[in-house]
Amino acid sequence: MALLSVIRRWAFRDRIPIREICRRTGLSRNTIRKYLRSDVVEPTYQSAARPTKLDAYADKLVHWLKIESGKSRKQKRTIKQLYADLVVLGYDGSYPRVATFAREWKANRLREQQMSGRGTFVPLAFEAGEAFQFDWSEDWAILGGEKTKLQVAHFKLSHSRAFIVRAYPLQTHEMLFDAHVEAFRVLGGVPRRGIYDNMRTAVDKVGAGKARQVNLRFQAMASHYLFDAEFCNPASGWEKGQVEKNVQDARHRLWVPIPSFPDLAALNAWLENRCMAYWQEIPHGELPGTIHDVWAEEQPYLMEPSRPFDGFVEHTKRVTPTCLVHMERNRYSVPASFANRPVSVRVYPTRIVVAAEGQILCEHERIINRSHSPGRTIYDWRHYLAVIQRKPGALRNGAPFLELPEAFRRLQHHLLKRLGGDREMVEILALVLQHDEQVVLQAVELALAGGVPTKTHILNLLHRLIDGTTPPDTIDAPQALRLTQEPLANVERYDALRMEGRHAS
Numbered sequence: 001m002a003l004l005s006v007i008r009r010w011a012f013r014d015r016i017p018i019r020e021i022c023r024r025t026g027l028s029r030n031t032i033r034k035y036l037r038s039d040v041v042e043p044t045y046q047s048a049a050r051p052t053k054l055d056a057y058a059d060k061l062v063h064w065l066k067i068e069s070g071k072s073r074k075q076k077r078t079i080k081q082l083y084a085d086l087v088v089l090g091y092d093g094s095y096p097r098v099a100t101f102a103r104e105w106k107a108n109r110l111r112e113q114q115m116s117g118r119g120t121f122v123p124l125a126f127e128a129g130e131a132f133q134f135d136w137s138e139d140w141a142i143l144g145g146e147k148t149k150l151q152v153a154h155f156k157l158s159h160s161r162a163f164i165v166r167a168y169p170l171q172t173h174e175m176l177f178d179a180h181v182e183a184f185r186v187l188g189g190v191p192r193r194g195i196y197d198n199m200r201t202a203v204d205k206v207g208a209g210k211a212r213q214v215n216l217r218f219q220a221m222a223s224h225y226l227f228d229a230e231f232c233n234p235a236s237g238w239e240k241g242q243v244e245k246n247v248q249d250a251r252h253r254l255w256v257p258i259p260s261f262p263d264l265a266a267l268n269a270w271l272e273n274r275c276m277a278y279w280q281e282i283p284h285g286e287l288p289g290t291i292h293d294v295w296a297e298e299q300p301y302l303m304e305p306s307r308p309f310d311g312f313v314e315h316t317k318r319v320t321p322t323c324l325v326h327m328e329r330n331r332y333s334v335p336a337s338f339a340n341r342p343v344s345v346r347v348y349p350t351r352i353v354v355a356a357e358g359q360i361l362c363e364h365e366r367i368i369n370r371s372h373s374p375g376r377t378i379y380d381w382r383h384y385l386a387v388i389q390r391k392p393g394a395l396r397n398g399a400p401f402l403e404l405p406e407a408f409r410r411l412q413h414h415l416l417k418r419l420g421g422d423r424e425m426v427e428i429l430a431l432v433l434q435h436d437e438q439v440v441l442q443a444v445e446l447a448l449a450g451g452v453p454t455k456t457h458i459l460n461l462l463h464r465l466i467d468g469t470t471p472p473d474t475i476d477a478p479q480a481l482r483l484t485q486e487p488l489a490n491v492e493r494y495d496a497l498r499m500e501g502r503h504a505s
Contacts (some may be wrong), residue, residue, distance in 0.1 A: 007035055031146070049385060055094035057086050065105055121238045125157035129301025131230075132187075132245035133158055135181075135194045136171055139251065141267055142260035146371070150264075153179035154250065155187065156243045158195070158296040162187060162207065162245050162279055165254060165271050167264060168349065169368045176201045177221055177311025178349045186272060187295075189302025193228040195240045203231060217313065224309045253278065312346040312353070319343055323383055327352060329375035332364045335402065336386040379403060385430050392422040407444045414453040424455045431462065439465050 007025065010016040011032075016121040018032050025032070033218050054061070061082065068076045077085075083098045091098075137152045151171040156163040164186045168175040176199075184190050198206050205213035222229045232239040254274060279292035287294050317325045322337050324331040325349065334343060334354055338361060346353040347366070354361045364378050379400035388395050395401055396416065404412070408429065415428075417419035431440045443461040447453050 004035055007032060011036055023397065052097060053091065054097050057089065057091050058101070060089070061086065061101060062105060065102060069109070098318050107112055121241075124158075124241070126214070127301075128159045128298040129189070129191050129303075131158040131193045131195055132156060132183075132191045133240040135240065135243045135247055136199065137247045137251070139167070139255045140258055141167065141255070142258055143264060143267065144262055147258070151175065152250075153183070153232065154243050154246050155179070155183035156246050157187060157191065157295065157298065159301075160298040161242065161284060161291050162295040162298075163243075163250075163291075165250050165273050166268050167271065169264065169370070171199075173201050173215070173313045174311055174347050174349050177217075177309055178216060180221060180225070181308045181311060182268075182272075184305040186276070187302070187307075188299055190225045190227055190305050191302060193230055194222070195230050195232065195243075197232050197240065198234060202229070217311075221309050221311060224345060225305060226303065315345045315347065316342055317345050324377065325354060328367075329369055329373075330367045331375065332378040333362070333377075333379045333383045335361055335383045381429075382432060385426075385433060388426050389430060392426045395422055395426060405441055407441050407448065410448055411444050411453050414448075428455055428458055435462065435466065 003390055004024065007021060010024075011018070018036075021027075022029055064077075064082055064085070068082075079099050079102050080095070081089075082102070084097045094270050096478065133156050135154045137154060139150055139152050141148055141150055148169075150167040150169065152162065153166045153168065153176070155165075163185050166179050166182055168179070196202055197279055198212070202215055202218045203212050204215050205224065207213065210231070210233075218229070227237055238244075254271060259267060259270065261270065276292075279295060280290055282291050283289070283431050284291055284294045305344040315327070317327070319325055319334045319338050319341055321339055323336050325343060325345055327345055332352055332354070338356055341356070343354050343356040343361065346355060350366055352364045352366050354363070362380060362383065364380075367376050367378065369375055375443050377399075381398075381404060384398065384400045388398065388401075395412070411428065412425050415425045428440075428444070440462060443458050444453075447458045450457070475487050
């Protein structure tokens with residue numbers, strides 16, 4: 001390049017003839033003329049095409065790269081994995097050669113997309129209260145001392161850019177509904193529309209263009225909060241680019257280093273407080289002030305949310321003869337009167353509700369299995385009282401009665417030692433069906449403390465507690481009466497009675 005600059009300066013500025021320039025540089029006249037006629041200042045050189053060890057596998061590598069480009073980020077194979085697969089096929093070249101080939105192929109593909117209009121985007125602007133964006137991500141936290149993978153819901157108001165993050169164990173319908181309930185509570189209102197990708201918890205089937213077959217429960221939730229749900233085109237994350245960027249930012253702000261909390265509720269409380277604190281720290285970028293300032297101005301444009309959406313997912317189950325319903329490899333007890341009958345199981349993020357005949361039968365804390373274990377059985381011993389009233393012998397080894405309160409267990413230890421103790425214990429347990437369980441437990445504890453653990457005494461104490469008369473700790477009994485003249489034993493009086501005469505038989 002320096003020689004070319006000297007030649008051009010001699011010819012155009014100093015007016016030196018081409019013959020003299022040839023003599024000074026040692027170049028031919030044709031070369032000098034070519035340099036002077038060229039409009040470029042920097043010369044270009046074509047590198048000679050040299051065969052490499054990768055040439056025989058180039059088509060195969062291009063085919064693999066095309067396949068991987070259509071996969072999601074988490075499912076793509078890395079270049080090192082592609083190199084290892086080529087080695088298996090017989091490639092004995094170096095890894096840098098494969099990496100360079102892949103890098104050049106991706107650059108050419110991106111250039112082609114830009115030439116065809118793909119890969120270029122239009123900046124989006126939203127009015128106050130117009131829209132929110134939603135997305136899921138996967139992150140890790142330490143809960144109860146165990147490293148746990150979580151599904152994280154991200155909400156972001158498109159105008160003010162106020163965001164909220166909430167973690168869940170699964171990415172299911174009931175978790176999605178709960179995320180909306182909590183987000184609208186924190187954000188202070190509901191925008192006119194929501195922007196989603198084609199997640200399976202909302203879209204059952206993706207049609208041509210913008211046609212979507214939306215899940216019925218998701219439609220019910222959108223109708224409850226009165227917002228329009230819009231779904232992006234497949235593989236068009238730029239249509240909700242704000243929340244996509246929020247996913248990346250939240251990973252550095254909230255999840256590094258890995259947070260540690262005793263349970264999920266404590267983690268979500270911390271996430272909510274941290275997000276609201278960031279609103280006051282992060283500038284909006286386009287409007288003056290922080291995110292919190294713009295969010296406060298957007299509040300009048302948001303619709304105030306109505307009562308929270310009852311976001312359960314309902315399943316119809318048949319109760320087994322052992323009074324259990326199966327859900328997610330776990331088993332939950334149901335009142336014995338509904339054994340062998342169909343019931344409705346309503347699944348919430350943290351609880352299981354069983355309903356039938358228009359009434360709530362029972363409620364259990366939801367157990368979520370993270371491994372492939374057989375599952376757990378959750379009993380409520382009260383559900384089996386109707387069974388043991390007919391079969392009192394089942395009380396001794398009944399699995400539901402292993403979790404009786406301590407007072408009932410001590411009473412059972414005393415009663416089962418004597419004949420008929422099974423039935424007597426069942427009758428005492430059945431008292432919780434008519435009376436407050438805590439009052440019955442108090443009566444049992446008083447009976448055990450008094451050393452008289454019997455059904456009669458417990459009933460007496462229970463009625464005293466219900467009537468409001470507390471049984472006394474000790475009874476002041478008067479001293480026994482004494483005879484001033486004690487009778488004497490005289491058998492002759494008995495013989496005299498026998499001799500008085502014949503009695504009527």
